[in-house]
Amino acid sequence: MTTTNKAVLLVGTSPLYAELNQLMVERGYQVLTLAEAMAEPELVELAVEVNSVDMQAKKRQVRELDDLLPPNVPIITTSLAITATEVASWTQHPERVCGFGTLVPLVERELIEIAPALQTELNTIQATEGFFQSLGKETETVNDEVGLVFPRILTLIINEAAFTLMEKTATATDIDIAMKKGTNYPYGPLEWADRVGLDEIFAISRGLQRDLAEERYRTAPLLRKLVLAGRVGVRSGQGFYTYEEKVGVEA
Amino acid sequence: MSIKTVGVIGAGTMGAGIALVCARKGHQVMLLDANQAVLDKALVYLESILTKDVEKNKISEQEMTETLELVHLVSEMEQLADCDIVIEAVPERLDLKKSIFSQLSGICREDALLLTNTSSISITEIAGGLSHPERILGFHFFNPAPVMPLVEVIRGKKSSEENVEMAYRFAQELGKVPVLVTDTPGFIVNRIARPYYNEALRILGDHVAGVEQIDRIMKLAGGFKMGPFELQDMIGIDINFATTKSVYTDFFHEGRFKPSRIQQQMVQSGSLGRKTGEGFYDYNK
Numbered sequence: 001m002t003t004t005n006k007a008v009l010l011v012g013t014s015p016l017y018a019e020l021n022q023l024m025v026e027r028g029y030q031v032l033t034l035a036e037a038m039a040e041p042e043l044v045e046l047a048v049e050v051n052s053v054d055m056q057a058k059k060r061q062v063r064e065l066d067d068l069l070p071p072n073v074p075i076i077t078t079s080l081a082i083t084a085t086e087v088a089s090w091t092q093h094p095e096r097v098c099g100f101g102t103l104v105p106l107v108e109r110e111l112i113e114i115a116p117a118l119q120t121e122l123n124t125i126q127a128t129e130g131f132f133q134s135l136g137k138e139t140e141t142v143n144d145e146v147g148l149v150f151p152r153i154l155t156l157i158i159n160e161a162a163f164t165l166m167e168k169t170a171t172a173t174d175i176d177i178a179m180k181k182g183t184n185y186p187y188g189p190l191e192w193a194d195r196v197g198l199d200e201i202f203a204i205s206r207g208l209q210r211d212l213a214e215e216r217y218r219t220a221p222l223l224r225k226l227v228l229a230g231r232v233g234v235r236s237g238q239g240f241y242t243y244e245e246k247v248g249v250e251a
Numbered sequence: 252m253s254i255k256t257v258g259v260i261g262a263g264t265m266g267a268g269i270a271l272v273c274a275r276k277g278h279q280v281m282l283l284d285a286n287q288a289v290l291d292k293a294l295v296y297l298e299s300i301l302t303k304d305v306e307k308n309k310i311s312e313q314e315m316t317e318t319l320e321l322v323h324l325v326s327e328m329e330q331l332a333d334c335d336i337v338i339e340a341v342p343e344r345l346d347l348k349k350s351i352f353s354q355l356s357g358i359c360r361e362d363a364l365l366l367t368n369t370s371s372i373s374i375t376e377i378a379g380g381l382s383h384p385e386r387i388l389g390f391h392f393f394n395p396a397p398v399m400p401l402v403e404v405i406r407g408k409k410s411s412e413e414n415v416e417m418a419y420r421f422a423q424e425l426g427k428v429p430v431l432v433t434d435t436p437g438f439i440v441n442r443i444a445r446p447y448y449n450e451a452l453r454i455l456g457d458h459v460a461g462v463e464q465i466d467r468i469m470k471l472a473g474g475f476k477m478g479p480f481e482l483q484d485m486i487g488i489d490i491n492f493a494t495t496k497s498v499y500t501d502f503f504h505e506g507r508f509k510p511s512r513i514q515q516q517m518v519q520s521g522s523l524g525r526k527t528g529e530g531f532y533d534y535n536k
Contacts, residue, residue, distance in 0.1 A: 102472065111471035140468050142460040149451075149460050150472040153479070156446035160507065170439050174430035181428050182393050182401035182440035186474040189443060215506030216453075 007043040012050030019106040052080040053203045066091040074127045081207035084117035084144045094119035098128040101148035103196045111138040113148040146207040155204040161189035162220035190240035194233035202227045258334035262293035266340035268396030274321040290324045340368040366390035371497040374407035374434045384409035402427040403438045436501035451479035452511035462531045480531035484524035488517045
């Protein structure tokens with residue numbers, strides 16, 4: 001491990017991938033893909049794994065990282081749809097796994113939440129905090145639970161907005177206007193969901209439902225169906241809104 | 252119908268604010284309250300806001316006088332007989348609101364629009380059993396009414412489309428941003444904002460994060476202007492709890508709306524937020 005290279009291995013398919021990649025490059029990191037790291041695993045100082053939708057893919061990649069990297073290299077993993085404790089349990093060296101959670105766009109996130117697994121050792125937590133602070137972000141360390149704080153609360157707000165739209169209580173546009181003008185939300189919940197990605201929101205919602213097993217975390221059927229139809233928001237050209245014309249969908 | 256005279260029932264903070272919104276747009280306003288002391292206080296409130304407008308050079312002294320002259324303080328329901336629109340803004344009690352609309356039905360012209368500023372009671376229920384339920388609609392301002400731009404125009408089960416359109420245009424004419432809502436518990440804002448408080452309380456109760464941490468995260472990670480606990484302290488924890496309970500009851504106890512024991516205990520202990528000097532934060536320091 002050298003200090004000059006500052007090589008970070010980044011894997012995963014979340015929209016966070018591209019933004020983290022860009023941010024790390026801007027901050028002077030050498031970002032390695034899995035293939036590059038396999039050639040020279042000794043270069044890697046830290047690994048970041050960002051899968052939040054496909055849990056099988058997440059498990060496979062985390063295990064690849066765990067097998068590839070020396071046990072002292074921290075593995076930082078998104079704990080949006082699953083706890084860091086569960087991710088750590090997949091590995092031979094759970095003490096080097098630490099969770100974190102945030103949503104795109106990263107440029108708007110002044111703070112990143114970190115959630116150590118029950119197994120995480122202090123060195124790993126410090127490395128995780130140091131890493132995000134080196135990206136110019138503040139950090140807050142919370143206890144490990146699906147969705148952490150901001151992604152979990154936002155998911156539930158979006159889910160309620162989806163129920164409201166599904167029930168035809170109001171149009172998508174009126175729902176978003178109401179939340180911005182009536183209570184000063186930075187974005188309307190439905191346009192916000194389209195920017196984050198409905199698949200990411202659905203994954204958090206499903207993770208909460210799976211792990212906490214309460215009716216309160218039931219996903220709005222409309223949200224589920226939009227994701228199944230591939231309408232995940234701005235990224236796919238359609239979500240709660242359509243981006244060619246930007247009109248509200250008839251739910 | 253061109254609207255000239257607006258009646259406002261209840262001269263508390265919301266009613267006085269709504270009266271000001273209407274007077275600023277040149278409407279004659281009949282501000283009604285049975286309690287003279289409340290009326291006197293409302294006048295002081297109107298004068299204080301308009302005086303600030305004058306100090307900030309937003310309006311002239313003359314405009315201030317003219318606006319105040321448009322507001323007539325009245326104490327008898329019969330004095331609302333000539334109003335084109337009446338907006339009710341009394342405390343959130345169904346019996347009180349039903350009684351007011353029942354009296355209005357006998358006093359106002361048949362084409363007068365009757366609006367309720369309720370934030371938590373079903374419009375359909377308020378209108379239920381009255382002779383002209385088609386002219387009763389929800390017209391929900393946000394606090395403080397002179398500042399917050401949103402008005403939820405709520406269509407009750409029997410509200411007529413014609414009246415919904417009229418109320419919508421009236422809100423626009425007042426310079427507000429109207430949204431159309433079908434009568435459901437909490438309408439749009441109070442319903443969709445529930446998780447902002449409720450899930451924050453759940454996260455707190457499960458010791459995932461503390462009060463100050465959650466507020467900091469929601470502001471810095473989420474871009475919200477205020478954290479969920481600061482906001483509860485500002486709104487009043489009792490008010491927030493009552494809204495949650497009402498939405499929970501009216502959705503027949505759907506799990507998503509279940510109130511928090513932590514919030515209940517805050518209310519039981521009398522820690523209601525800023526107004527009592529202590530809530531999730533201590534304001535006595």
